[in-house]
Amino acid sequence: MTISFDEIPYDWLKPGNYTEVKANYDRMGKVAYPARTLLITQKLAAGSAAALQQVRITRPDQGRALFGAGSVGADMVETYKLANKTGDLYAIGVADAGTGVAATGSFTFAGAGGGPLPLYVGKVRIPLAVTAAMTAAQIASAAAAAINAVATLPVTAVAALAVCTITAKHKGEVGNGLQLAVARRQGDSVPAGLTVTVAPLSGGANNPDITPVLDAIAAQWFSDIVVPWDDATTLTALAANLAARYQAMGKKDGHLYVGHAGTFGALTTKGGLTNAPQISGMGAKASPSPPWVWAASLAGVAAFQLANDPARQLRTLALPGVEAPAEADRFSDTEQDLLLKGGISTFNVSDDGTVSIDRVVTTYKVSPLGVTDRAWLDIMVPKTMSRVRYDWASYVSLLYPRSKLAEDGSLAAEADDSGVVVTPMRMHGSWSARCQKYERWGWLQNTKETVRQSVFAIDDTDNDRLNARQQVNIIGNMMVLASSLEFWA
Template sequence: MDFNEIPVDRLEPGVLIEVRANYRNAGIFAWPEKALIIGQKLAAGTITPGQIIEITRAEEAIAYFGRGSIGAEQVAFFKKANRNTPLSIMALADAGGAVKATGTFTFVGAVQAASTIRFKVGGRQVRITALTTDNVTALATKLAAVINADLDMVATAVAAAGVVTVTSRHGGEVGNEIDLRVDTKNEPIPAGLTITVVAMSGGSGNPLVQSALDAIANTWFTKLTTPWNDATNMAALAEWLRVRYLATSKLDCHGFVFKRGTFGELSTFGALTNNAFLTTGGLKKSPTSAWSIAASLMGIAAFHLTNDPARQLRSLVLPGVEAPDPVDQFLDTENDLLLRTGISTFDCLSDGSVVISRVITTYKTSSLGTADRAWLDIMVPATMSRIRYDWATYVSLMYPRSKLVDDDTDGANVQRFNGDEDPGTAVVTPKRMKASWAARCKLYGENVWIEDVTRTVKESSFARSNSDRNRLDGRPQVQIVGNLMVFAQALEFQV
């Protein structure tokens, strides 16, 4: 019998009872889900770049990032989708010399009948009352005033001679993502008046995310999103996520970065990375900013993949995310092609909401450049992370101080007595470790994370290293459960 607290040579009489946990029949260990938003802050934001703060309420982000900041909007959309997962934030300020994106609304003509005109800036609605006495200069002045009155808007405006110039509050390419539109779904533009919209552009000089990633190199986070989708930042994030998943790191984290764009632009964006731990996506001309869509999806994924990492996310609604106009929605054939380039896809419903179609990673080819779908769906890394975490936790708790011996030796059976089926944990052998693996796989199978348990356990192997007698090598096998994504049929009628 092995004891941790009772000496083997004690002479003093007494009843000594050592209390300890036996993890032999422990269920699945809880997954410590923890999300991180790295956002862009304004000068008024109180958070220091590199500082990590856990928050529980969306309104806290307003003070930390600054009102009207991208970071505050990211948090708001995450919290709409997920109020349960622990959320931390980090921030980067505008890069030195960054240029702010601008766009315009231009009024031409005259209002023939008083009416309300609705606009959207970055998905936030503003409206003005247009009177027959208002000339284009007056209309532009009104619009600029209501834009500036919305302190949570990620842009500001100035008016001059019938033109409203909208400027991102933040510098960098990220400002080009802000959507500008006249919202004619409910009310048309009044007769006699035309309003021309020039999309946001000209922003350049995003912050570099690498400094934030370096600050959390050894910190546990399972989900992460940033608003910067330029090639430099995407490459840095992809490499950071890859290293986190290595066996020597075991700090599994999944990233979410989105972009607003056409079919061609999103195809190019998806091709930037080839990473099993990064999800990219986007919509064409959605009123909702790309960073908000990414934060919303991360919230959904963090909640539902924690509940069941092997279950697809299809049909789940992204709260607060607005669908593009029907003319700007991707066709089924375009969505299929986008999936092949590493872009996750979504369905747009008639009520203007957006639901998940298929969430994938950007992994497309092996290290040899051959097409490979092994890591295609987000459920694959999610499930393997859960199994790896559970198995490593179980082994650490079951065999924290075990001696290692070969199978079928005297030491291998030293703990067995009186027919006891529990051999204890002082000694471990390859066969004993395989039995432990089989027991855990039974739990994974009962949770329907994996299938064909009997076969994969049989194919799993554990062996003591020939070169290091203190090392046990293993090659455990699993087959991740499938999901019903395609239902192909031939519906025939009899003649």
């Protein structure tokens, strides 16, 4: 028998009892998975964080100081921490693009009437009290003052004659996702004799360039990433970057979450911008919560739950901080099914207005040859594969850190009882043992068969390299129950 030691010299002669201590990883449990989320945000000039400076977030109110009150960054930090209080969270802010254009909208008043007049910017209610003696111009001025008094709003206001013009604090397309409304909630009303015309925010253009951010995080691991932008240029760049990070030589798996705002047709178009297993988007029509809030809330829930169990679906989980669109603006079951097939995740709304996850899919829809392909449909697929790959690589590194490699049946392998010599068969056995744990943890299924189909062999031209084809079968989820309910006629 040959026993190899790491610390005790092979020719030591001095009498004594010498014992080296080391861990045996044969029966180790799950390898701790480094779940880390990065919020990529827009910052205002008032924010204390330097552009492209990564900051670790521990409290929900940090975003206001770092990125400015009323900023996209403040909203994203607060929403994420509402959905995920314990996750390891970082944020990186970028300034508005120099060529950016801010979105604008307006409230236009006409007539006269006395009583409460509730205006809404997003989900924030701005209460006004108007009198019958006030002119339309005076009401517009009062509205502007009330809006500007709320420093956390993502807009500013200015009055001219009977028009209260609303301008997004940020330049770029983000402002287009903000909703303006009047008397929106049940019980609200507009005083008799007064009319308010709402012009939605629009015209925001030119988002910040994502390239400097990707360069800044090139060497870092983030399991989950959130962005407030859903334009084609940004998403195309992120899809390519995430694909490279997910590859074998990248080893920096990450999943992107993005929010969308628009009609059914607009969301269908957004889903078609990418075909990426590492991107999940959720959208709504006319939601009081802007797209970046949807993205941050979804990311917070998914990052927490999928770190605990990467193979379990997210259905029925609430999205904290997200306010549902009005019932008339919600998509039908048929529309939701089409959105899912088009790469857009879906949600449900309960009677009390709680927004919950219906199904989270990726934007991957077709194979590289253009054939419809559902291999990467659900977010659990890339998340489970990432988890298995990370766990297996870590396990092998711990179990065989300095091992030799020999053919099965060789004298070196037969004489070794210390695990110093690895053979294809021994590695195959380790894979089998690990897969049994993956199945017990509910990540995989049918591992006895998939392990049998897996192959390990020393490379024909490099005896320092062990090649493998490892088969897995990811466990399914109870998504659809289809049954035929029959009766005796």
